[in-house]
Amino acid sequence: MPDTFPLQVLLPYALERSYTYLADRPLEPGTIVVVPLGPREVLGVVWDDEAPQTLNAGKLKPIEAVLPALPLPHPLMRLVDFVADYTLSPPGMVLRMALRVTAALAPEKPVAAVRVTGMAPDRSTAARQRVLDLAGDGLAWSKSGLATAAGVSASVVDGLVKQGALEMVLLPPRPVTRSPVPDFAPPELSGAQAEAGAQLRALVRDEAFSVALIDGVTGAGKTEVFFEAAAEALEKGRQVLILMPEIALTSQALERFAARFGSPPAEWHSEMSPKLRERVWRGVADGTVRAVVGARSALFLPFCELGLVVVDEEHDGAYKQEEGVIYHARDMAVAYGHLAGFPVVLSSATPSVESRVNAQRGRYRHIHLDQRYSGAGLPDVDVVDLREAPPERGRSLSPKLVEAVRQTLAQGHQALLFLNRRGYAPLTLCRHCGHRFTCPNCSTWLVEHRFRGVLACHHCGHEERRPEACPACGAEDSLVACGPGVERLQEEALDLFPEARSLVLSSDLAGGVQRLRLELAAVEKGEADIIIGTQLVAKGHNFPKLTLVGVVDADLGLAQGDPRAAERTFQLLTQVAGRAGRAGQSSRAFLQTWQPGHPVMTALAGGQPEAFFEAEVESRRRGGLPPFSRLAGIIVSGPERAAAQEHARAMARSAPREEGVELLGPAEAPLALIRGRYRFRLLVRAASSNQLHRWLRAWLAAAPKARGNLRVAVDVDPQSFL
Ligand SMILES: Nc1ncnc2c1ncn2[C@@H]1O[C@H](COP(=O)(O)OP(=O)(O)OP(=O)(O)O)[C@@H](O)[C@H]1O
Numbered sequence: 065m066p067d068t069f070p071l072q073v074l075l076p077y078a079l080e081r082s083y084t085y086l087a088d089r090p091l092e093p094g095t096i097v098v099v100p101l102g103p104r105e106v107l108g109v110v111w112d113d114e115a116p117q118t119l120n121a122g123k124l125k126p127i128e129a130v131l132p133a134l135p136l137p138h139p140l141m142r143l144v145d146f147v148a149d150y151t152l153s154p155p156g157m158v159l160r161m162a163l164r165v166t167a168a169l170a171p172e173k174p175v176a177a178v179r180v181t182g183m184a185p186d187r188s189t190a191a192r193q194r195v196l197d198l199a200g201d202g203l204a205w206s207k208s209g210l211a212t213a214a215g216v217s218a219s220v221v222d223g224l225v226k227q228g229a230l231e232m233v234l235l236p237p238r239p240v241t242r243s244p245v246p247d248f249a250p251p252e253l254s255g256a257q258a259e260a261g262a263q264l265r266a267l268v269r270d271e272a273f274s275v276a277l278i279d280g281v282t283g284a285g286k287t288e289v290f291f292e293a294a295a296e297a298l299e300k301g302r303q304v305l306i307l308m309p310e311i312a313l314t315s316q317a318l319e320r321f322a323a324r325f326g327s328p329p330a331e332w333h334s335e336m337s338p339k340l341r342e343r344v345w346r347g348v349a350d351g352t353v354r355a356v357v358g359a360r361s362a363l364f365l366p367f368c369e370l371g372l373v374v375v376d377e378e379h380d381g382a383y384k385q386e387e388g389v390i391y392h393a394r395d396m397a398v399a400y401g402h403l404a405g406f407p408v409v410l411s412s413a414t415p416s417v418e419s420r421v422n423a424q425r426g427r428y429r430h431i432h433l434d435q436r437y438s439g440a441g442l443p444d445v446d447v448v449d450l451r452e453a454p455p456e457r458g459r460s461l462s463p464k465l466v467e468a469v470r471q472t473l474a475q476g477h478q479a480l481l482f483l484n485r486r487g488y489a490p491l492t493l494c495r496h497c498g499h500r501f502t503c504p505n506c507s508t509w510l511v512e513h514r515f516r517g518v519l520a521c522h523h524c525g526h527e528e529r530r531p532e533a534c535p536a537c538g539a540e541d542s543l544v545a546c547g548p549g550v551e552r553l554q555e556e557a558l559d560l561f562p563e564a565r566s567l568v569l570s571s572d573l574a575g576g577v578q579r580l581r582l583e584l585a586a587v588e589k590g591e592a593d594i595i596i597g598t599q600l601v602a603k604g605h606n607f608p609k610l611t612l613v614g615v616v617d618a619d620l621g622l623a624q625g626d627p628r629a630a631e632r633t634f635q636l637l638t639q640v641a642g643r644a645g646r647a648g649q650s651s652r653a654f655l656q657t658w659q660p661g662h663p664v665m666t667a668l669a670g671g672q673p674e675a676f677f678e679a680e681v682e683s684r685r686r687g688g689l690p691p692f693s694r695l696a697g698i699i700v701s702g703p704e705r706a707a708a709q710e711h712a713r714a715m716a717r718s719a720p721r722e723e724g725v726e727l728l729g730p731a732e733a734p735l736a737l738i739r740g741r742y743r744f745r746l747l748v749r750a751a752s753s754n755q756l757h758r759w760l761r762a763w764l765a766a767a768p769k770a771r772g773n774l775r776v777a778v779d780v781d782p783q784s785f786l
């Protein structure tokens with residue numbers, strides 16, 4: 065019998081383990097295959113997770129086909145196993161993230177091109193001659209490229225092919241980007257940068273696992289420092305991955321990378337065209353792509369020679385994927401380095417408490433950059449006490465901040481007004497009956513987007529037109545917008561500074577990433593005077609003319625009442641203030657707050673980040689919060705409230721008792737309803753990660769199974785408690 069090789073195949077579905085199939089020859093682990101699953105044919109990957117058991121070969125099904133794609137690299141397979149294990153997700157669901165670009169599994173089609181043959185056409189016209197002159201360089205041209213360059217229609221080129229003056233040739237596909245050159249344009253590094261860069265280079269030369277934390281003030285020039293590590297890895301023939309938390313951040317990074325290494329890296333994020341994704345995926349797999357700058361999902365690209373991962377803005381919450389496989393890309397990057405034996409570099413002006421503690425414990429190399437590259441000081445921070453100097457009625461900017469904007473504009477500089485609220489107003493209510501507009505699917509208010517004339521839910525995407533009359537009491541003209549969003553702030557800015565060019569930057573910008581990149585470039589060139597933005601503009605960007613930052617509502621993040629609220633607010637405000645004065649001018653930041661005595665505000669005003677973080681670490685230690693313990697959130701959800709609640713209770717009742725493990729809840733989630741699903745939360749706390757995982761596994765195995773449309777999501781190391 066020919067089919068005699070039993071193999072394990074992992075399928076990209078929510079299955080707990082790989083399945084056994086038969087092949088007619090041994091296949092390397094990682095090989096991508098097509099196998100039958102019930103009535104369907106599905107993709108799978110030959111896995112090496114367990115030796116196949118004794119088999120009754122008669123019952124096993126054969127592999128249908130072996131795809132011509134390169135096998136998934138061994139380190140990526142180990143990463144998939146690790147992430148599944150750590151996040152308690154089915155391994156198939158993690159594999160799915162690595163196999164998302166299925167079109168890339170077929171070989172890339174060669175490009176059709178034309179080339180001169182030397183034969184003359186039977187009749188020469190001016191148009192034909194122009195084409196032949198251009199193509200006379202002997203190189204192969206794409207048909208459309210040649211027609212455009214010669215200023216003729218495609219039919220002229222076709223005619224020449226028919227006549228035999230041009231011939232069709234097939235070219236191998238062009239690489240996505242040229243290879244970066246490690247010493248293309250090394251910058252002149254400051255003393256501190258050079259020292260930090262040398263440390264990183266040494267770690268990369270070791271070709272072994274290590275983690276370095278670059279902890280340097282805003283504008284310190286951390287990018288050039290981690291580029292040193294990248295240069296070293298590229299020199300050693302290794303691929304480099306640079307993770308960024310937001311696509312909006314990548315455009316400047318791409319340009320700076322290109323300036324440093326002679327060609328841009330490949331990029332990877334959700335807004336790329338399918339064609340480009342396909343080509344980047346293949347290039348990463350076959351090694352023609354040497355460097356990638358991307359969002360968290362780039363971690364699951366099939367790197368064949370990965371030798372360095374950089375996590376820029378490592379503290380950023382956007383690294384946490386909150387749906388499907390719930391994972392933190394920074395933590396998984398560190399695990400990847402450990403599994404595959406390469407260094408990982410974390411960088412931030414405001415490192416997370418977790419990374420700081422790891423550095424303090426000596427697990428991470430701690431690299432400090434205390435000065436801005438330009439030599440300028442950090443912005444002077446001014447806390448504006450809203451109790452003493454409130455804005456005028458119906459306004460958001462206090463007289464002090466208005467005056468500072470006025471001065472800044474008079475100097476010809478830019479001002480950034482920061483408000484982390486999209487839209488026009490976070491709440492619309494009826495003055496007559498008090499009716500509030502809430503989402504029908506979520507326990508949230510609808511946010512007015514006045515430019516588009518809609519009320520929108522930021523959780524489920526529900527939208528409705530803003531009515532003329534109150535739907536509850538029918539009163540006309542009774543609806544009022546409460547509280548400011550960025551759109552409303554622009555209205556105020558236009559009113560106060562009618563001459564100034566203002567621009568709103570938020571994720572609502574129509575036109576997606578391309579538009580956003582254009583707007584950011586415009587700001588960089590000084591084409592706007594007042595920039596009004598959400599957290600999208602808070603970090604990473606360099607706007608050379610910006611010297612004033614006004615934080616409209618510094619208290620916004622503090623109200624959330626979770627263990628990281630203070631840390632996150634401090635980080636965000638430090639980052640946004642740090643956009644000012646990066647080109648060497650003196651600069652200022654104003655924080656409007658109702659709580660000027662809050663430790664976050666006093667630390668920012670006093671320029672004492674270390675003291676703030678020391679206190680944070682200490683309070684986490686005292687409270688037994690991470691990283692001094694480990695947490696997992698369990699979210700039980702379902703379309704019926706009672707059923708969801710009862711399931712959460714039943715789970716709690718089935719929890720094993722163990723010294724050192726604590727189970728809290730269930731409690732109704734602060735966001736009690738999202739997308740029509742009622743949510744209840746449980747929280748587990750354990751002394752160590754090992755204990756947490758062991759306990760969770762035992763519990764989930766013994767707990768009643770979620771049936772019907774109930775769902776149980778496990779969030780290990782939760783960032784969100786909503
Ligand atoms: N060695 C260098 N030579 C020339 N310019 C540099 C050098 N290092 C840094 N710069 C410039 O200094 C500015 C700040 O650098 P960079 O953006 O790397 O800071 P950062 O440390 O990442 O700050 P943040 O954390 O605020 O994003 C940039 O405009 C950058 O081009």
Ligand SMILES: [Zn+2]
Nearest residue numbers: 503506521524
């Ligand atoms: Zn909603």
